[in-house]
Amino acid sequence: MTDTLQTPGGELTGADAADIGAAWIADLAAALRSGSRSELAGLFHGEATWRDFMAFTWDFSHAIGRDGVVERLLELSEAVDARGFGVNGQQPPAVADGGIRVFFDFLTKDRIDRGYVHLVREPAGFVASVLQTQAEALQDHPAKVGDLRREGKVYGIVPGRTRWSGDRRREASFSDGDPAVLVLGAGHNGLTMAALLGALDVPTLVIDREARVGDTWRKRYAALALHSTVHGDHLPYLPFPPTWTAHTPKDKFADWLESYATLMDLNVWTGTEFLNGHYDDDTQRWTIRVRRADGTIRELRPRHFFVAGGLFAAPKIPEVKGLDTYTGLAVHSDAFQGGGEWEGRKALVVGAGVSGHEIAHDLYEHGTDVTLLQRSATYVLSYEAYHKLWNALFTEHADLPPEFADQIAYALPNTRSDDVNRKLVEIGAEHDRDLLDRLRARGFKLDWGPEGTGILGAHMSGKDSYHINIGAAELVADGKVHLKQGVEVTEIRDGRTVVFSDGSRMPDVDLIVFATGYHQFWGHIKPALGAAAAKIDKAYGRAADNEYANTWRRSAQPGLWFGTGFIRMARFYGKFSALLIKAIEAGIEPVDPDRPDAGNR
Template sequence: MNNKCVSPMMFHAKQENEELLFPNRCVLVNGPVIVGAGPSGLVVGAGLKQQGVPFVILERSNCIASLWQNKTYDRLKLHLPRKFCQLPYFPFPENFPEYPTKCQFVEYLESYAKKFDIGPMFNESVQFAKFDEKCGLWRVRSVRSTDGSVVEYISRWIVVATGENAEKVVPEFEGAQNFEGGVIHACDYKSGSVYQDKKVLVVGCGNSGMEISLDLCHHNAYPSMVVRSSVHVLPREILGKSTFHLGVSMMKWMPQWLVDKMLLIATRLTLGNLEKHGIKRPSVGPLKLKDIAGKTPVLDIGTLQKIKSGDIKVVPGIKNFLPGGVELVNGQVLEIDSVVLATGYHSNVPSWLKETRFFSRKGLPRTPFPNGWKGEDGLYSVGFTKRGISGASLDAIRVAQDIATIWKQETEQINQVLAITSHRRLESQF
């Protein structure tokens, strides 16, 4: 391919969102390439649409928000009230409950894409993206899973919207190959119905681990949950008000340390002493821990009651696996039939983006929120704030506005050049 210094802005797009100059080989994009069609990518797309900026969204799965649609359990609901989870420019329907279900949230996202006429390129897995300094453009190479063909997108900008939870984390355990039961990650868990009367070990005590353990109880299984380190567990509501909302409101008037202290006092009064049930609190408050380490507190929706009643057993870390169970770090041997790894996710950015100045080895922006949305050479990121949908939305608005400003300026300059050139050609004919 010719790598002369040519801006894609110089090519007139017959159809908005794409310019196919070399079918199945090369696509020159008169706007940004957005990688990822989750909530973050959709918000960037919506912001650009409203300002008339063309773009292409590449999505490796066959649908929008694939994490929500394909890798979450059936009973999942939003942990926060809906007003903290809705996307910019388009609120949730008024008939939705305070905590929408997984299906309702997916329905909302599909309506969002339809409202702003966002049509991602599905089944396109980005394998390689690098800034070409010779021509000053990004080269984004994608493989289409439908036929294995390779397509290269050329663009002035790239928006990384694959998020913090692109790939599952699967820890290695000593003796795991000897275990005779089934082992799955939480992303493959759908319902506890298949575990009726089974002894299931849930590894992980975050929101997913807590809720999967509760779901197993509801389906007459016998769950044990590994709590290896300290964790903040807060009630989802205090006196009928969202705990998150209360925290956000108090932060407007009080220092963080005081808000943390008040939340912990209210939690102790509401939930009692959790240490006697095997759950130890971190020494750092929940809001401060979220800021410095990105660790989200668990919002309890009934799991603690099952722990207190003994329906869910809390156990320490795993030492090694045995054919019919596990040996725990305290020497106890626990018989189990199956294991669910609620061990979280990580970014996959380092596997395909050939850039190390802006993103760290862990695939997160080196500059923390709220300044980690823009890099150099037309590189942007959305969905890496560790502040959920609200944080991602703030970044997405900034990204769309910044790109739109530059795009309009460059488009106006190019139109002026084309107009002058056309005028001179007309004059030369006379």
């Protein structure tokens, strides 16, 4: 948020920020041209960080501390001919967050890039505490947007002219060739990739086993809505209209994804099941078999297989003795639709993460006598604290469009982001102290995320043991939703009696909802890829370099890509995956850096 900055000479104005920002960018360019280590060091704070997203290398990387930043900048800027530095024309420098915010443009080798720097005042002047750089486009292969958009209609006399609808059907069928990229999963990750690749003229096909785009959302419990607000949830090229709800209900989001696929002219085969795949190291192509909705088998030979199936696959249901004798209804949260038919009846919700809380909330609102079983501990954060602390860049009155806000949101290396998240978790706990104390008094066990990093740390580790509260936590704290803590369901007896691991019992249970999470998607698909999957230890989570493991970047297996995460993450990271794939397709980069001359392009 833009603010004023007090200095010995008084408050800095926007004009001051513009002058200081332009001077710093000019000094950076001069220091890189001269290769002067001392001049470059004088531009950075001692604890400065730099995070690069494929502007200087075709990978993600970071440096921490002035010496590390300077060393890496000097090394890489010469290698890629970094040049053309200038203040960004869309977002002028501004006083913000206790310093000066500057966006700048530059070029590296074959790319058009944009940078962000946060300047803070030291006795000798303003220096950078945070530097972020990212690739925006390929110089010789721009996206077909704006002035470069497709015509849609050719005027004049065109013998044998075809019509748009027929052209689209033929394009989507891939009847006369293979896609360059096959994307598995038509959720927000897969559709984002298809839109970005489509704009770059990379033939792309998305497959999904569901009958309609968006069905993975439609089939989930009725109370579900996105926890993030509309301001951070835009997909590439097509923002939500200003009349859109502040939060998106799951069915509305499902319809939006389906509309997005249509409006963006994406090639999607629904009702299509991925069967298996094989990668040929010599040709550097996949052979992938899929079963279409009509039962026919189609064999595809793309260069790139992009797994965008989300973090989770099949539902997890714990083994419970006698569950097959249960005379009530036992379902996973994935299949539970709503509490409307359970008024006056008795329910047990197993699991106290996001889904467990929201389903218990829904059941209570429909007059159900509901008990929430918390088996371990849960991180709880109020909706107000979550948006105030983690989403301040994405609000109705934020002064930056999403693509610039994204750049700031992903400016810090992950290890520094961890430190920030720990501080925010502490602030959030203080903000929510009354609620958390009341939960403790009920016997509810609180967690703070992996190593105290809250929701983002939990998400990165593939866990959903957190809850953004919009009312369910108060119901537990007030005793309106009963709490059972620290035990497991071990047995069903006498048709409707639930027995717990401590020997206690709950009789006459009409409904059991297992909000017990999902198996990891990569583990689900890995066996179907045979030897090609052997190099992948994990997808998502942290790699040894503290960037994301095998995700949104080249994976350890050439031609195999992964994209997963929440909507904002797909929008931000997907751009770099698409640019790198386009660079490979254009012959700028090899499929496999270790075998640059292999394969057929």
